[in-house]
Amino acid sequence: MPSPPRPGDPVPDLTLPDLDGHVTSLRDLAGRPVLVSFLRHAG
Amino acid sequence: MKVRDRYDRWAAAGASACFVVFDDPALVRRTMLRGLDDLPFPVLVDRDRESYARWGLARAPWWKIWLDPNVYKVYGRLLRAGERLSVGGVDVLQLGGDFIVGPDLRITYSRPQQRDDRPPAGELLHHAREAGHDHD
Numbered sequence: 001m002p003s004p005p006r007p008g009d010p011v012p013d014l015t016l017p018d019l020d021g022h023v024t025s026l027r028d029l030a031g032r033p034v035l036v037s038f039l040r041h042a043g
Numbered sequence: 044m045k046v047r048d049r050y051d052r053w054a055a056a057g058a059s060a061c062f063v064v065f066d067d068p069a070l071v072r073r074t075m076l077r078g079l080d081d082l083p084f085p086v087l088v089d090r091d092r093e094s095y096a097r098w099g100l101a102r103a104p105w106w107k108i109w110l111d112p113n114v115y116k117v118y119g120r121l122l123r124a125g126e127r128l129s130v131g132g133v134d135v136l137q138l139g140g141d142f143i144v145g146p147d148l149r150i151t152y153s154r155p156q157q158r159d160d161r162p163p164a165g166e167l168l169h170h171a172r173e174a175g176h177d178h179d
Contacts, residue, residue, distance in 0.1 A: 004099035004140060004155040011148045012097045014061075016087035019068045019076075024085045026061060031146050033058040033174035035167060038100055038139035039075070040159065041066060041117070 050084050052164060058143075058171040060084045065092050065137060074124065095137065100155055102136040107158045114159065141167060145174040 005012055014026040014036065026036065053060045061084060064071050068088055076086065089095060108114050114135055140155035141162055152170040154162050 001096050001101060002099050004153055005142065005150045006153050007150050009150045011144050011150060012094075014063070014087070014094055014098075016063065016089050016094060018085050018087055019071065019082075024061075024087060026144065027148065029059050029061060029085075030148055033056075033146065033151070033171045034144045035053055035058060035060040035171060036063070036142045036144055037060065038063045038095060038098065038141075040137060040139045040156070041135055 052168060053171065054083070056168050056171050057175050058168075062086045063089055063094060063139075065089050065095065065134075074121070092137065095139075098140065098142070098155075100138050100140050102134070103138050103156075103158060105136065108135050111159050143167065143170050143174050 002012075011026060015023060018024050026034065050060050064075075064086060065088070067090075071086070071088075076082070087094075117135070138156040138158075140153075142150055142154070143152035145151045151174040152167070
């Protein structure tokens with residue numbers, strides 16, 4: 001497993017379906033700062 | 044988790060947000076997104092956790108989680124909500140993380156979880172504003 005990205009690193013790919021199944025890419029949100037928050041389990 | 048509150052503060056700072064989950068979407072809607080019908084941000088689903096791995100987010104050693112009293116609070120909430128806890132369901136060992144991506148698609152802030160912890164919202168907002176200013 002790679003190490004988590006550090007400041008200055010290019011963003012790893014993030015392309016996934018949303019809750020409704022529509023595929024979305026982090027690159028679609030480019031142009032302003034984006035918080036990417038990987039959550040733990042639901043609950 | 045107050046997802047809507049977090050996002051509203053983000054939007055006011057000129058930033059956007061994107062959340063990633065790995066649980067079943069129906070469970071996510073019933074728990075962390077309960078009452079949020081019109082989401083202003085993408086919630087992406089990584090059932091295979093391939094993106095978690097690509098971003099270097101591992102599973103915690105069992106003792107970092109099971110000796111943490113917060114885990115029992117979460118389980119209590121799930122049980123009170125009528126959820127069944129079973130093998131193959133909720134994985135409490137998977138860790139998450141918070142990252143801020145600048146407008147040029149480079150990481151400006153990185154905080155992978157080591158246990159069940161999250162940075163304060165104010166800290167994230169500060170770094171999001173800085174990422175925006177650095178790009179101006």
